[in-house]
Amino acid sequence: MNNIAKIIAQLRETVGNPSQVISDYSKKTGKGVVGCFPYYTPEEIVHAAGMLPIGLWGGETQVAEVHSILPAFTCPIMQSNMEFALRGAYNKLKAVIIPAPCDTLKSIGQDWLYAIPQIKAILLVYPQMRKIEGGVQYLKTEFSRVQKEIEAIIGEPISDQALTRSIEIYNAHRAVMRAFAELAPSYPVTITPSIRHLVIKSSFFMEKSQHTEVVLTLMKELRKLSAEKSSAKKVILTGITAEPDGLLDLFQENGLTVVGDDLAQESRLFRTDVPVGSDPLTRLARQWSLIEGCSLAYDPEKKRGAMIVDLAKKTHADAIILCMMKFCDPEEFDYPILATEFAQAKLPLLYLEVDQQIQSLEQLRTRIQGFAEMINASEK
Amino acid sequence: MGEVLILSEEKLTSKQYLAELSAKHYQDAIDGKKRGELVAWSSSIAPQELCETMGIHVIYPENHAAAIGAKGGALPLINFAEGRGYSVDLCSYARISLAYKDMQECCFENVPLPDLLIICNNICNTLVKWYENLSKELHIPLICIDVPFNTEYEVTQERIDYIKAQFVEAIRQLEEITGKKFDYDRFHEVMKISSRAARSWNKAMKFTQIVPSPLNGFNIFNYMAMMVTNRGRESSVKLFDMIADELGELSQSGQTQFPVEEKYRIMWEGIACWPYLSHNFKTFKQYGINMVGSTYPEAWTLVYDAGDLDGMARAYASVMNNCNLARGIDLRVRILEECKCDGAVYHLNRSCKLMDFMQYQLAKEVFKKTGIPYVVFDGDQTDPRNFAKAQFETRIQALVETMENNKTQRKQN
Numbered sequence: 001m002n003n004i005a006k007i008i009a010q011l012r013e014t015v016g017n018p019s020q021v022i023s024d025y026s027k028k029t030g031k032g033v034v035g036c037f038p039y040y041t042p043e044e045i046v047h048a049a050g051m052l053p054i055g056l057w058g059g060e061t062q063v064a065e066v067h068s069i070l071p072a073f074t075c076p077i078m079q080s081n082m083e084f085a086l087r088g089a090y091n092k093l094k095a096v097i098i099p100a101p102c103d104t105l106k107s108i109g110q111d112w113l114y115a116i117p118q119i120k121a122i123l124l125v126y127p128q129m130r131k132i133e134g135g136v137q138y139l140k141t142e143f144s145r146v147q148k149e150i151e152a153i154i155g156e157p158i159s160d161q162a163l164t165r166s167i168e169i170y171n172a173h174r175a176v177m178r179a180f181a182e183l184a185p186s187y188p189v190t191i192t193p194s195i196r197h198l199v200i201k202s203s204f205f206m207e208k209s210q211h212t213e214v215v216l217t218l219m220k221e222l223r224k225l226s227a228e229k230s231s232a233k234k235v236i237l238t239g240i241t242a243e244p245d246g247l248l249d250l251f252q253e254n255g256l257t258v259v260g261d262d263l264a265q266e267s268r269l270f271r272t273d274v275p276v277g278s279d280p281l282t283r284l285a286r287q288w289s290l291i292e293g294c295s296l297a298y299d300p301e302k303k304r305g306a307m308i309v310d311l312a313k314k315t316h317a318d319a320i321i322l323c324m325m326k327f328c329d330p331e332e333f334d335y336p337i338l339a340t341e342f343a344q345a346k347l348p349l350l351y352l353e354v355d356q357q358i359q360s361l362e363q364l365r366t367r368i369q370g371f372a373e374m375i376n377a378s379e380k
Numbered sequence: 381m382g383e384v385l386i387l388s389e390e391k392l393t394s395k396q397y398l399a400e401l402s403a404k405h406y407q408d409a410i411d412g413k414k415r416g417e418l419v420a421w422s423s424s425i426a427p428q429e430l431c432e433t434m435g436i437h438v439i440y441p442e443n444h445a446a447a448i449g450a451k452g453g454a455l456p457l458i459n460f461a462e463g464r465g466y467s468v469d470l471c472s473y474a475r476i477s478l479a480y481k482d483m484q485e486c487c488f489e490n491v492p493l494p495d496l497l498i499i500c501n502n503i504c505n506t507l508v509k510w511y512e513n514l515s516k517e518l519h520i521p522l523i524c525i526d527v528p529f530n531t532e533y534e535v536t537q538e539r540i541d542y543i544k545a546q547f548v549e550a551i552r553q554l555e556e557i558t559g560k561k562f563d564y565d566r567f568h569e570v571m572k573i574s575s576r577a578a579r580s581w582n583k584a585m586k587f588t589q590i591v592p593s594p595l596n597g598f599n600i601f602n603y604m605a606m607m608v609t610n611r612g613r614e615s616s617v618k619l620f621d622m623i624a625d626e627l628g629e630l631s632q633s634g635q636t637q638f639p640v641e642e643k644y645r646i647m648w649e650g651i652a653c654w655p656y657l658s659h660n661f662k663t664f665k666q667y668g669i670n671m672v673g674s675t676y677p678e679a680w681t682l683v684y685d686a687g688d689l690d691g692m693a694r695a696y697a698s699v700m701n702n703c704n705l706a707r708g709i710d711l712r713v714r715i716l717e718e719c720k721c722d723g724a725v726y727h728l729n730r731s732c733k734l735m736d737f738m739q740y741q742l743a744k745e746v747f748k749k750t751g752i753p754y755v756v757f758d759g760d761q762t763d764p765r766n767f768a769k770a771q772f773e774t775r776i777q778a779l780v781e782t783m784e785n786n787k788t789q790r791k792q793n
Contacts (some may be wrong), residue, residue, distance in 0.1 A: 069740055071728065073469060104507045106529045107737030109706035113743045127542060128501065128526035129510055134545025138528070141538040298508055300515040300522040327469050330731065333509035336465035337516060 032094030055204030128298035139285035163280040174270035194248035232257035239323035295330035305341030413492035426500035432612035441477035449654035449762030453487025472763040543693035572686040572716040585677035594630035596637035596673030607680035647673030652729035673719035725753035782790035
């Protein structure tokens with residue numbers, strides 16, 4: 001096994017065994033693990049406490065118990081998360097942080113308090129008027145409350161110095177992830193769509209400076225290879241997530257390679273650095289005011305479409321694939337606007353409805369196959 | 381935009397006055413637009429005080445969509461929206477409104493397109509996305525009053541400070557859009573009238589607490605339109621005082637608006653099922669069920685002292701959709717008790733995720749505290765495809781059986 005394969009295997013092992021990650025971290029550090037719900041959870045505060053923030057982005061499972069809490073038309077990520085919680089899969093967590101940038105997450109935070117009382121929930125609400133100073137100041141007070149609740153768990157204060165250090169670790173991680181996303185398209189054979197996703201997703205289950213090191217090593221190994229030739233068509237992914245993995249394999253199977261993304265679970269996480277400043281909580285709050293092109297962050301100008309078109313130009317993408325998370329209002333509202341803008345930019349668009357509880361990939365396979373044939377034919 | 385205050389006939393009834401005010405609301409906006417005056421589209425519980433102060437005509441798309449739905453005209457608009465790529469899973473008010481923007485034709489009043497937009501997301505975040513799209517496609521400014529969901533029982537001072545900062549920003553935007561200075565004296569006056577209208581509304585709606593209720597609960601669905609569209613005006617105070625007087629007279633003479641004997645009293649949770657309003661009412665009437673409990677009376681009871689911006693911010697942040705589950709449970713328990721309800725009907729409204737995704741817990745916890753039986757039915761505020769008459773009728777029948785058993789047991793005890 002070469003070095004690249006070894007790294008990939010290690011990351012796969014980590015992502016496949018979150019329970020092990022929690023036990024190992026708790027044993028090694030004596031500190032606990034905090035589950036971080038999507039989206040934009042201030043992991044830096046958890047990190048500064050010496051705890052491990054792990055991302056809770058659902059997963060493939062057969063939901064059953066969750067139907068006593070939520071209707072069937074609930075976001076699949078939240079159905080999975082609540083199902084796992086009801087089954088006790090999260091019981092080793094010291095707490096979960098549930099932000100509320102959409103109506104679904106407002107409700108999930110409240111449901112958690114009643115349905116999962118054994119695990120502490122730290123709730124926070126992001127401001128939508130995030131660009132006015134009042135919005136930044138309000139968010140700072142929310143983060144300050146999160147900090148106090150984390151401090152209560154560890155029984156000691158988190159210093160500004162520790163928080164600043166964590167912010168720098170996270171910013172360094174963001175920079176490395178951006179560099180990886182730029183480098184990956186040069187190696188479409190080695191970095192397949194599902195491996196690209198694995199490299200990014202594994203950061204949810206590792207301490208960030210360690211993940212940075214692993215990704216840096218991977219990039220170093222990749223650079224030793226000459227750029228790989230491929231006849232695959234280049235696509236940009238947009239949406240919340242491009243899961244399950246089977247979906248990404250279908251892209252590969254049909255000669256599609258991912259050259260960039262605008263996924264909430266991927267690039268949106270590392271596109272925007274925490275800005276410089278003297279007060280760490282204000283810096284964290286200000287980051288939210290700088291985020292652009294996300295369906296969950298208020299933007300009457302709706303810059304997202306133009307940003308994706310720019311990314312497509314920059315990466316010479318042939319097409320866009322919109323992975324529509326089932327029952328996701330913010331994304332569903334963006335779609336008609338995006339579709340118009342992509343059509344104006346003459347970018348072919350494939351709309352795929354994605355669901356973590358999907359029973360069969362066959363329908364997706366047919367649609368992806370048809371789309372791949374279409375973009376190949378249009379070139380001839 | 382003059383007020384309709386002088387009664388043209390000696391014994392004008394509240395029903396006539398309501399119809400007059402409703403027609404005038406739309407006509408004023410249509411005429412104003414023709415004269416080149418500004419028209420805003422606004423969400424239903426946004427601070428209307430700001431536009432009222434500025435003399436801007438306001439149209440409420442939620443109200444407009446509900447009226448279209450009630451008149452059976454939702455489908456052409458819904459189909460158009462879906463043709464544009466709007467998912468069937470999205471709020472049907474939003475789909476109707478986004479379609480109306482392009483079609484400008486419906487079975488109800490044809491309202492003018494807006495020059496500006498104003499929202500307050502105290503009822504849902506869907507508004508933010510829906511109005512972003514209106515703003516983008518109509519190339520007009522959007523004023524957003526963002527009211528963070530109350531994760532705590534009370535509205536925190538931090539939230540109040542943030543909301544106040546947005547009032548300041550909204551006023552700045554309005555001055556820029558209109559080219560006029562904001563008149564703070566007029567604002568003070570509008571605040572005073574708005575609070576009086578809210579008190580009058582609440583007083584009138586409280587008549588449902590009397591047994592038997594002189595108010596036919598389904599009339600709340602008609603009356604509330606004026607709380608949405610006309611809240612900052614003397615004419616609303618007059619209307620709701622008139623309604624209260626009429627209800628008082630009815631009650632004193634042992635009469636009621638409810639057309640049959642009131643055998644059961646229930647709380648309705650959620651928005652009306654507008655396309656099936658008449659069906660729902662007939663089903664209730666058949667069993668003598670009066671909908672005396674509703675969250676609507678609370679929703680527009682936005683009371684604060686004139687000049688008190690903290691109070692105004694707190695009022696807008698305290699509307700039920702913005703409250704945490706603990707407070708939501710207490711509110712429903714209070715309604716059930718105050719209105720002496722025998723049962724509760726929960727509308728699992730396909731359009732409203734915020735209400736739906738807490739509803740299972742809400743219903744369970746409220747039942748734990750009160751023991752009052754409840755049923756849930758699947759429906760939608762305006763999409764007629766998401767409701768089945770048979771399911772509704774069966775659920776109501778089941779509720780009636782339980783309520784009857786409870787009554788018999790109470791008598792035996």
